Amino acid sequence: MSRSTARPRRKLNQYVVVLVGLALLGGLYTALAPRTTAQEEPQQGSSDQSLAVKAGRDLYLQGCSTCHGLNLQGGAGGPSLIGVGEASVVFQVESGRMPLANGTVQAPRKDPKYTIAQVDQLAAYIQANGGGPTLPEGSLTDGDLQEGGELFRLNCASCHNFAGSGGALTYGKYAPELAPASARVIYSAMQSGPESMPRFGDGQLSVEEKKAITYYVRYITTATQPGGNDLGKYGPVPEGLVMWLAGIGGLVVMTLWIGNRA
Amino acid sequence: MSTPDDPTANATPTTSTGGQQPTSTPHGGQTAAEASPSIRERLRNPGVQSSGGDTRGSDLTAGDFRQTDSRSELHAHGRDERQLSQSTPPVEQPIDRQVDAFELGRQARAERVVAALFLLSLLGTIGFVLVYFLWDFAFDDPDHVLYTPLLGITMALALTGIGAGAVVWAKNLMDDEETTQERYPFGSSPEDRAATGTALKAGLAETQLPRRKLLRNTLLLSGGALAVLPVPFLFGLGPYQNKEAKLATTGWQPGVRLIRKNGSPVNRDDLTLGAVESVFPDVPRGTKLADSAALLIRMRPEDLTVREGREDWSLDGYVCYSAICTHLGCPVKLYEQQTHNLLCPCHQSTFSADNAAEVIFGPAARPLPQLAISVDDEGYFIARGDFSEPVGPSYWERTS
Known part of the structure; x- marks a missing residue:
């Protein structure tokens, strides 16, 4: 081999060594350097959303992680929250059922511990980790009131009473009264199916139908009662009781008065 | 006297x-x-x-x-x-209210009370008319909540004012002597009875029935035959075989689709886990058939205990039961998706939806009849036949 051909080859070898070294260095850096956290992936969306997720994570770690685990995996006290979705968070937290005060057969409705904004942040955090049922955009109390009433009586009234007054289930469980529930809580309950309640997915009741039901429930629980006292809207039992005690009792008193001598 | x-x-x-x-x-x-x-x-x-x-x-x-x-x-x-x-006979004490000063004062007071009650009734009537005509009532306006109760209160004043006034009047001002009204003797007077008998006899003679034997005999014959006329009605009550068939069958037939109340068929992808749907047979007037209402439930397939002989009655955790309680026929639609309990609201009969609807509590004696289901080519649920047994409460001719 001539020298003239040997020199360029040596030079080429040097380049290759440098390139391999650089590649190794880069690979090592990408392998060993601190990775960005998975939670920051939704940064592709709006920055508001990522801020909400971050704030929700802080709220979660502070208030919920004791029972539900630092990574939503669940624990001794609470179930895993991966995949429950924002609907579940809105229902449980906005109605005050979570955080749970003490273990009972069913989580009771309480004064909410978080503001609506904080509920949204928590919901964003849970939704960002595993997804799940969501709430639709726009007003939730919308649609055909009459259709909402039909669907309510068909799907909801068997447990929650025809006027949303609630009712008893088995072994101490109960279907709660619907009057204190906000539209978001009503919709998210249908969407997530909390505790004993069946879940009504979008394939069974469309978004429009669920909005109509929510509208109807808000309507009957907030409408005025021009007929006077509704006696809890429990139907014929309390009404009959009042008639027997007050009505017939009053008649007996009147009869005694008329029959008595002056 | x-x-x-x-x-x-x-x-x-x-x-x-x-x-x-x-x-x-x-x-x-x-x-x-x-x-x-x-x-x-x-x-x-x-x-x-x-x-x-x-x-x-x-x-x-x-x-x-x-x-x-x-x-x-x-x-x-x-x-x-x-x-x-x-007892010794009471001493005769004639009461003359007219001379009793105390009594006079009492009567004057009673008179004023009666007049006040009558005026209260007048106020009630005026109030009722005023409320009715002057109040521009609008339903569902929070400001008008008192409209109907006010109508009721004024009407009650108008009626009870007069009534209570009359009672006070009668009790305090009128003579309160106990009197006995004799019952009139029963029966008509002898003259009336005699006249009626004469008229009846004259009528019989006029028909010539005692003389005309042919008329009398044919009338007796046709009248006697008339007694047979109600006998066919008794047959209308039976036979029991038809009755049994009517009570034991519903609108479900093999291949009939499961539809919702609004008539739409249920697809196997429609329900999420833990969902329930009220379903009816897709036959004419199917959603109106009182004995055919059923409840389609979806649970995790591993939660469902499949009975021997019912292996192909459920599908991927979808299971369908009659929604009519076997106790007294109330709608059983209170489903708890975590415990899979199906509760009847009337008498708390509880059925285990994950175990062939066995009774686990309450007065029901038999499990809910199960509907065998399958899916057709388009993925919609169909019934594989009628219910496994007659739906609803027990009856005498039940065979199962």
Whole structure:
């Protein structure tokens, strides 16, 4: 081999060594350097959303992680929250059922511990980790009131009473009264199916139908009662009781008065 | 007091004691009708004091106790016979309300109360009319919540004002003498009875029935045959075989789709885990058939205990039961998705939806009938046949 051909080859070898070294260095850096956290992936969306997720994570770690685990995996006290979705968070937290005060057969409705904004942040955090049922955009109390009433009586009234007054289930469980529930809580309950309640997915009741039901429930629980006292809207039992005690009792008193001598 | 033309007086003609002057003669057989004067009599002779009260079954005489007014008479009714016979006769105390100053004041007060109650009724009527015509009522306006209750209250004032006034009036101002109204003798007078009998006999003679034997016999024959006419109605109540078929079958048939109340078929992808759907058979008037209502439930397939012989009745955790309680026929639609309990709201019968709807609590004696389901080519649920057994409460002709 001539020298003239040997020199360029040596030079080429040097380049290759440098390139391999650089590649190794880069690979090592990408392998060993601190990775960005998975939670920051939704940064592709709006920055508001990522801020909400971050704030929700802080709220979660502070208030919920004791029972539900630092990574939503669940624990001794609470179930895993991966995949429950924002609907579940809105229902449980906005109605005050979570955080749970003490273990009972069913989580009771309480004064909410978080503001609506904080509920949204928590919901964003849970939704960002595993997804799940969501709430639709726009007003939730919308649609055909009459259709909402039909669907309510068909799907909801068997447990929650025809006027949303609630009712008893088995072994101490109960279907709660619907009057204190906000539209978001009503919709998210249908969407997530909390505790004993069946879940009504979008394939069974469309978004429009669920909005109509929510509208109807808000309507009957907030409408005025021009007929006077509704006696809890429990139907014929309390009404009959009042008639027997007050009505017939009053008649007996009147009869005694008329029959008595002056 | 008996009068000569009183029929009861004819029965015991010698016991006409009258109420004017009670005698001291023992008088055991006296009847109530004779002892106390009739209301008409009293009205006619207001000064006459009544004699003793009902002495039936007692050996008291009317003169044993002389009463001045019906109040003491009523008082005497309250005692038993022994006490009556031992008690001394009450002293005669005529009450003349007109001279009693206290009584006069009381009556004046009562009069004012009555007038006030009548005026209250007037106020109620005016209020009702004013509320009805002047209040521009709008349903569902929070400002108008009092509209209907106000109508009710004013109407109640208008009615009870007059009623209560009348009662106070009657109790405080009117004479409160107890009177007895005699019952009129039953039956028509002998003259009427005789006249009716004559007319009937004349009518019979007019028909010539006693003479015309042919008419009489054919009439008896056709009338007797008429008695057979209701017999076919008895057959209309049976036969039991049809009844059994009617009670034991529903609208579900093999291949019939499961539809919702609005008529849309249920796809196998429609329900999420833990969902329930009220379903009806896709036959004419299917959603109106009272015995065919069913509940389609979706649970995790591993949660479902499949009975032997029912392996192909459910599908991927989808299971369908009759929604009619086997106790008294209430709708069983209270489903708890965590415990898979199906609860009847009427008497708390609880069925285990994950275990062939076995009864786990309550008065129901039999599990809910299960509907075998499958899916058709388009993925919609279809029934594989009718229910496994008759739906609803037990009945006598039940075979299962």
